[in-house]
Amino acid sequence: MFISAKKLDGLSSITLDNYLMELSMFADIVKKKAEDIATADVRMYLSQDGTLKMSTIRKKLSILKSFFSWLVSEEYIKREPTAKLKAPKDEYRLPKAPSIEELEILREACETIRQRAFLEVLYATGCRLSEVHGLNKADINQQNMSTLVIGKGDKQREVYFSIRAMYHLDKYLKERKDDCEVLMITERKPYRRFSKRGIQREIGIITQRAGLQDKVSPHVFKHTFATLTLNNGAELVSIQELLGHSSPDTTLKYAKITHERKREQHKRYLIQ
Incomplete structure (x- = not known):
């Protein structure tokens, strides 16, 4: 019940x-x-x-x-046994997001058109792996360079592709010789939706080839998207909507700006 x-x-x-x-x-x-x-x-x-x-x-x-x-x-019980229990302090630490330079290294480490398309889509949209995994070709709005994804709580939101992501995605789709409606498919027949684990494995191969010390996963690209866009001056509320966060507190975890950005903001906004 x-x-x-x-x-x-x-x-x-x-x-x-x-x-x-x-x-x-x-x-x-x-x-x-x-x-x-x-x-x-x-x-x-x-x-x-x-x-x-x-x-x-x-x-x-x-x-x-x-x-x-x-x-x-619902009046099935009279007292709540968990009322006195407090949740332990959150030990969560955001994984280190790749820098702009490291992102370029990852791009150059892609050996296949499919790998590059995966990387660019994950980074440009800031989507969770599960959200990208469920997309079909028909879901892509070529004109607006956007798509609708289903996030946590079955909530739908619109996310956007960069020009670079759209270019590599188009290149990947044109290379394919199948009739499968799925956006990300397996390399071999019978063509079907590429598994989440398979996408993770592809990103792992790219990372290994790039020789980066810090582990990069599909989820890390979400952090990269949030960190770099916030550092570049994006509004917190806009990033909250793009990431599908229900609370701005979740988005605030990414709002750790660089020393250069802090200095520039101080100089720009301080009333002399």
Whole structure:
């Protein structure tokens, strides 16, 4: 019933699956009726595995809080056992985004037209891997150099390609000799949608060939997009919309500008 309620709230199928899996694990370990569960039971469950990262514990607690809060609101239980529990401090660190110079090195390391198209699309749109992975050829608006993607919470938004990304994407599509409607396909027959893991592997090959010390993944291009555009003077609200963030606080993580940019901003905006 809880999962059904959350589905009506507009949560994505992936999020609902995560909720169901987490609550099933909790039920298997605690083995108590909902009304009998105490704060100590939840604390025990969260601390049983000493190898879990703080970010994982935060996610687990968030799901449990959502579940028990719903039980109280629906009057299935009288008190919420997670109310006294505070989420551990966020240890999340943004991966280092490649510099402009490193981005050029990655471009030169591409050996195939497909690799270059993948790289340019991921960087120019600032999309998550899952958002790009689900695109079809018909989704691309050639005239506006844009496309619509489905992000977290099944929310749709418009993202844009650069001239360079559009050029390499067109080059990739014209090279193909198939009738597959999918935007990113496998190299060999039967042609089908290229898997997320496959795209990750292609980016890994490019990174290895580029000889960069820091690991570069499809997700890192999202950070690169955000960091470089903010450093170049883009408005925070615009980047928030382009990235599909529901809160500006999430976007603010990327707003670490260079010393040169800070100096230029001070000089430009300070009233003498």
